[in-house]
Amino acid sequence: MQTIAVIGYGAVASYVRMAATSSRFRVAAVIGRPGRENAARAVFGEVPFLAEVSRLPVGLDVVVDCAGHAGLRDHGAGVLRRGLPLVTVSIGALADDGLRAELAEAARAGGSRLHLASGAIGALDALSAASAGRLEEVRYTGRKPPSGWAGSPAEKRLDLRNLSEPAVHFDGSARDCALTYPKNANVAASVALAGLGFDRTGARLIADPTTTRNTHEISARGDFGELNFTIAGKGMPDNPKSSALTAMSVVRTILNREERIVFG
Incomplete structure (x- = not known):
């Protein structure tokens, strides 16, 4: 079973948490802004809340960013430098050439990789x-x-x-x-x-x-x-602005890490 950490605690993160109860992974930590422990607890219960990547537990298999552009900017490079794979749906943030270069360099330094979930679109x-x-x-x-x-x-x-x-x-x-x-x-x-x-x-x-x-x-x-x-x-029931397929694509990306036969 994979052990993951999640950045964010919104609708997509909530879907990942629910999928973890019946899928082949578990959530060991949630990362968010200082002072937002109660918001994170409402989604993840007693899962440890961290404000800094440096406090991530050992033994993680992957970190999943569901927090939007700010979450990727704040935590992405730190995750990658630690040698942890990072899955993100915050792909619009990569329009910033400086951030994209920073993340690429962090991945090289850590020997890790940034995975772009397909999100709300196909083809x-x-x-x-x-x-x-x-x-x-x-x-x-x-x-x-x-x-x-x-x-x-x-x-x-x-x-x-x-x-x-x-x-x-x-x-x-x-x-x-x-x-x-x-x-x-x-x-x-x-x-x-x-x-x-x-x-x-x-x-x-x-x-x-x-x-x-x-x-x-x-x-x-x-x-x-x-x-x-x-x-x-379709949007997600608890937040119509978030695509249901985006959340599903995150879960599929996590599961594909253990599959022996995958698309793409």
Whole structure:
């Protein structure tokens, strides 16, 4: 049985904790901001709460980041330097070239690896394979109901409460998308890293009052042919802004570490 530590205590972390009760791993520690012990205890019970990576127990197999961009920035390099594999869904944070370089150097120094969970999107395997040839164009489109963009820069660009038809509130590069929408654009970053990179990948974000799902679309063309992929994902029951598939992808990444036959 694998022994893991989790960074964060939100909806995705809660799903990982529930999966641990019936899967082949157990949670030995939770990492979070100082003073947040009660929030972590509400999710993980009596699992030890740590504010510093340096206090992680020995014998861990992997650390899982479910805390968002800030969690990866605060703790990612420390985990990797300790020689521990790190799984993250905070892929949008890698639009920061400085952070990406820091994490890569920490992984080299520790002889470890940063694993990017596929999160809320599919077809990344096909896109990554296509990037071994010549890719001409890759575009990501994210579509959510107006309430799904609450708390994001979309609030300053659209009247989200009174939309009567779909409206675009961002159209630019995947880098700008990931940096401008840190809580909403991890998928754009995943598409960028799998294909043409942050600056050559197009991204568009849409508030759509006609839908109740979070829809992600990838279109690409190149030497391989053409690709069009769409997934209409459900949110998590206790936090509709978090994708259920994101949480599932974290659990699958953990389980795959012990499988002898895996995809990818």
